[in-house]
Amino acid sequence: MLGNFSYCNPTKLYFGKKSLNYLNDELSKYGKNVVLIYGGGSIKKNGIYDAVTALLKKNNKTVAEISGVMPNPTVAKLHEGIEIARAHKADLLLAVGGGSVCDYSKAVSVSVHCEEEPWEKYFVRFEEPSCEIVPVGCVLTMVGTGSEMNAGSVITNTETHQKIAHVFADEKIMPRFTILNPEYTFTLPKYQMVSGIYDIFNHICEQYFSDEDDNTSDYISEGLMRSVIHSSRIAVQNPLDYEARSNLMWTATWALNTLIDKGKHTDWMVHMLGQAVGGYTDATHGMTLSAVSLPYYRHILPYAIPKFKRFAVNVWNINAEGKATEQVAQEGLSAMEDWMREIGVVLHLAELGVTEDMLESIADVTLILKGGYHVPNRAEIIEILKESL
Template sequence: MNNFIFQNGTKVYFGKGCVKEYLACLTRKADTILLAYGGGSIKHNGVYDEITGILKEAGKTIVEFSGIMSNPTYAKVQEGAKLARDNHVDMILAVGGGSTMDCCKAVSLAAQYGGDIWDDFWARPGVIDFAPLPLGVVVTVAGTGSECNGGAVITHEEKKIKTGRDYPQLNPSFALMDPTYTYSVPVKQMISGGFDILSHIMETYFSEPNEDNVSDDIMEALMKSVIRNLRASIKNPEDYVARSNLMWDSTMAENRVIKMGKKCDFECHNMEHQLGAYTNCNHGCGLAVLHPVYYRHIYKAGLPKFVRFAQNVWGIAQEGKTDEELALAGIDALADFIKELGLPTTLKELGAEKSQLNEIADSCSISQGSYKTMTHEEILAIFQECYE
């Protein structure tokens, strides 16, 4: 194992009924709460009524911050920060999936900062030497794992840049995770989020070191869990065992545990973020299009790991195959799984225009953790191969 320092400041309350049991206690020090959510689905599935009922019974003043979009923008962050400041908010409660949580992390920073947080913390890494506004989250969608890290992906619409930063100070202080809250998520959204979980794990797995390490062992188990439980959840969306496993898979993928001692790649995420900045496409769908093609570009540089992926995750036997053939069989198994899930397989399906690809490729940042360092020319070639 390589050297590392591990820290996670989020306390997790997991399981059926956890919101009813713990929310009032966790918000006892706050008088005014900024209740943040997305398009309003929580008003149709009973989550909104349950949470506001608990807060009102506890005597809290609720300030609503709604309409957080699937790719949260810097303008939306500024809107939330102004609401928090104008209403002297003591705590933010983000109810939703990764977009809501990411947006609220940025709001918690912007509400307490006098400068431009994009320029000082997202355009480049910054130093947070002050206390952001306290943040708690109620998770309703499994996917990003944002509940147990300080990462926030924000889109600057004017600059056409979508980027993420991870600051430990932005970790939510608590995360309430009731798997039954995910039952009402549309199947397509559940599948997209499930693939995002798998992508997060693969982005870490396919990176150095290659020698035996605990992180890779954990990731192989997690990948098999995501595959198994996503299939079960599609068959029965209210399978509590499957939905609870997927929810914790999502957290484990991004709570920093599996990243210990790993370089991490995330080039596919870099490429998808810029596709999202230009097309506003669904994140998990964009990743599904890119991953198999990207891996066919890099597998020779990380051959031992791709062989291990084929054998230990997909159960493909070596017999009669060279290492290269086995590695490609593992990538093909991934591509077949994407088709099985009904996810898109071309950029054209995501609404990308062929004329945009050159500009999007040039805007992508280059990962230093990849087995093979990309160039903008090769990124463009990947986009072109993915187009139709």
């Protein structure tokens, strides 16, 4: 395991069917002014809103609300939230929802006391906050992003069609605590569930497909990927299977809390492609990833045949006996494609509304990152997008 690194993750997790009870313990640590942040209102239908607000009332909190946080939170919505949090003099931002709500809450947290334009400061110049940060807590209702235990935030600029992620360096931006009750994910539509499942899997892939040394992080990643595959098959057949949904929730958290990127350069180009597509289509995040993944990985496979062979054997149980290394590697991606079809994710950008005349513009807003086995140029980006159609 090569490289030097530090690791600190201060987020406290409460997991299980009774985990919301621990919100009492956490609320006592913060001032009276809480901003409750949530999405389109599903939490009011499934009872989670009532349960959370009852605890806020029990703890004598003064509550303001930011509702209607969309799956791809926008700059305009960010400004709206900043004004509400400022007016309320927020002591705590409580995110109740999926990854987009958690992402959005972190963007609000670093912007409330910042006088600069947050989009320019954090998502264009990628600067770190130089002001007071309002603490964030999360009650998770959808799994996939891992935002409940990291310092990442993703915001979309609808004017420029840019969807940009900023993973902040300051650990104070990570949620101070997260409530993880797998039962809260039961009411998700199947489309959203499988989108989250693929998001989990791809987070692991982005960290796994880099470097050539013998790294403990890769062994952990392989175990996490096998867990996702196994539990996804059960959950697709029976969405109310608590064990499968609990394993997916726990794996999602560990897939992107920075543990498995230790000692790694990482390759986030699938996310760069998917986010560029999202900026133009407002499509569900996990489905933008699933649509571009296989063309991208087939494109870089020739530069990392040994790693793709390892992926095939250790994750997909491909029998390598008597086969050429590249054949085994290709069979691994074929097995991955079969699984993606089995669980029902999107495999073509056309299903998300992308047309060929959009590809140049999507390529223009695709950030090209280093760290993987091959750094694509713009022409290669366009070719990958064409193959994804």
